[in-house]
Amino acid sequence: MTKPVLLLISGSLRKGSYNRMLLAEAARGFGDAEVVEADLALPLYDGDLEEAEGVPEAVQTLAAQIKAADAVVIGAPEYNKGITGVLKNALDWVSRVPGAAFKDKPTVVVSASAGRTGGETAQFMTLSCLTQLQARLVPGTAVLIAGAMNAFDDDGRLKDEMSQKLLIERMAALRAVVA
Numbered sequence: 001m002t003k004p005v006l007l008l009i010s011g012s013l014r015k016g017s018y019n020r021m022l023l024a025e026a027a028r029g030f031g032d033a034e035v036v037e038a039d040l041a042l043p044l045y046d047g048d049l050e051e052a053e054g055v056p057e058a059v060q061t062l063a064a065q066i067k068a069a070d071a072v073v074i075g076a077p078e079y080n081k082g083i084t085g086v087l088k089n090a091l092d093w094v095s096r097v098p099g100a101a102f103k104d105k106p107t108v109v110v111s112a113s114a115g116r117t118g119g120e121t122a123q124f125m126t127l128s129c130l131t132q133l134q135a136r137l138v139p140g141t142a143v144l145i146a147g148a149m150n151a152f153d154d155d156g157r158l159k160d161e162m163s164q165k166l167l168i169e170r171m172a173a174l175r176a177v178v179a
Contacts (some may be wrong), residue, residue: 029167030171
């Protein structure tokens, strides 16, 4: 049997972001898989650009990665009580690619944030966007890592056992849907 393809999408472009660390932990919790990291360094959505030049190649690549994945995990950081522009832009662009990339795609959203709520508002907004894109949102307790600047050790691993357990449970549920 081939390994499932797990696509990780971080709503933060920063290499050392807390959500990238959380996604790495999610991949470990998911288990044996071919892990692919999406690149959201995309131009801002612009209908005039789309009309003049079509959907950019980088967006087409992202949509193809989503379609090819067996499961998707999105790290949704919270900026100013909302979804990041980077993540919203990517979702908007992907919605313009024919073939509904997220349709029925098993998807889990996790969040890490420096704030007290762990990115709850951003996660809610991301889930709302994914509902419109017809993603198959895997239910479960929300993974919200508050005070993220203190939540990871020097190796980028979650320190809190309860958070680790919750993340592993969410990844087991995602893997069960894929199996």
